[in-house]
Amino acid sequence: AIKNVGGINMTLVGRVPVAVPITPTKLYAPNLVIRNVNFIWKAGSRAFILTREQEGKRCESGDAGRRVKEQYIMQSYSQQVDNSLNLTCLPSLASRLGKLPPGWSYEAKRLNKDVNVTTPILVGGKATVGVVIQDEFQNTYTYLGNVDRYLLALNQTKPN
Numbered sequence: 001a002i003k004n005v006g007g008i009n010m011t012l013v014g015r016v017p018v019a020v021p022i023t024p025t026k027l028y029a030p031n032l033v034i035r036n037v038n039f040i041w042k043a044g045s046r047a048f049i050l051t052r053e054q055e056g057k058r059c060e061s062g063d064a065g066r067r068v069k070e071q072y073i074m075q076s077y078s079q080q081v082d083n084s085l086n087l088t089c090l091p092s093l094a095s096r097l098g099k100l101p102p103g104w105s106y107e108a109k110r111l112n113k114d115v116n117v118t119t120p121i122l123v124g125g126k127a128t129v130g131v132v133i134q135d136e137f138q139n140t141y142t143y144l145g146n147v148d149r150y151l152l153a154l155n156q157t158k159p160n
Contacts, residue, residue, distance in 0.1 A: 013037045014130070025134050028052075028101050030143070032129040032151075036122060039075060039142065041115040048074035048090050050133070050141050051105050070150075072133055072141035073115060081137045099136045120148050127151055 014035030052070040091108035120127040131143035
């Protein structure tokens with residue numbers, strides 16, 4: 001259902017269960033968010049990408065022993081930590097990400113094709129969640145890979 005808030009039409013697209021008391025999110029750590037969404041970044045638009053490069057051990061089946069990349073695209077930026085942060089600052093944000101873990105990189109790029117991130121259950125998959133991370137400015141990024149495979153690989157690495 002659409003709700004008008006201050007002249008802006010809004011639709012609920014996700015819910016994030018919050019523990020009480022609220023515990024801070026670990027930086028650059030994946031969080032699962034229950035949602036039904038289809039995000040689209042249009043070709044020609046600017047996008048901000050976090051990439052985690054690592055030896056193949058968890059990301060996708062059959063990746064053991066070779067370099068693999070997990071990529072996350074910024075879905076929202078925040079002014080909670082730095083109220084001067086705005087869209088014009090984002091291309092140079094890499095120089096300010098002092099807590100970026102080893103193996104991670106940030107880049108601003110112009111998209112040469114549309115990028116869609118859709119909750120798998122909406123397109124014949126199984127997962128009803130998205131995988132999101134936050135940086136030290138509380139900007140939020142969503143996983144660009146196959147969420148069903150990500151979750152399968154994640155479950156395979158958990159101890160029994």
